Amino acid sequence: MTDHTILRVVSKVILPYVLLFGLYVQFHGDYGPGGGFQAGVIFAAGFVLYGLIYGLAAVRRVAPPRVIEILVASGVLLYAGTGVLTMLRGGNFLDYGALNPLHPAEGQHLGILVVELGVGITVASVMIAIYSTFAGRGRA
């Protein structure tokens, strides 16, 4: 689809907004609808759109498979690591109140932000990986 000028231009215009909306959903999940799962999928949808229009090689340049593999694992590690950190600070596993003993509610807020980020990273990178692996099969 690399020769469709209209598609190329339009997708280039809306792509930043797709990614921005993904980030908005990610970090605004505490206040409005949304969260890591939805944000990850929206963010990945931006990459999928890019791949549909500009080809898989372009996506592989922006998001190399090696980096994606690392991100897949690091999202889960971020989540589980937050739980381990709360244990080290004297709380229960995933009891974010321990992150800020003076203001447990603030600690909860921070913990939720971090684990949602972990969720978002894993979901987005798994979706990108699945898409690029599937799409890469046809050309192999």
Next chain:
Amino acid sequence: MLLLLCVTAVAVVRMRGLWAAVMMMGIYSFLGASWMLLLDAPDVAFTEAAVGAGISTVLALATLGLTTTRAKQRSGSSMLPLVIVGITGAALVYGTLDMPHFGDPDSPANSYPHPSYVERTEGDIHIPNVVTAVLASYRGYDTLGEVVVIFTAGIAVFVLLRGSRSRKRTHRSEGSEVRVSRHD
């Protein structure tokens, strides 16, 4: 809205061209998302729109790229499957007769855990979205499990679809899985 859902479902079943069928599935997912929004569940609607209408459609199209875009003409009668589907559907509808009415304040879901979460979230966690609070904090273990499920799906795709091409990469993916499962 439900009528539109039914019409789309029947259209998908009757279609022979898989390309159009995938598009109709996307429309179906969007209608489902709108329905969730009408039921005041924007978080679920969000997920349905992004996953059901967005990513699933693209993955189905990618799969079509690997196979053919026409369904095979089936031989034999379709009466038996129709009867089975009819009986299953009737059983499900019969099951809903016992459920409390929609929005009933005395229903179990509305009377036991729900008010306390809604009342406590503001003081405990300082964030207005109760859904996020329940998901990430009160039910943090479940969500960790869900993330591990998605992670496992990603690893499975790596191992199955890439394994044949390079042995070395497969070993690397398995290594990272072992590392994480020791972590939880």
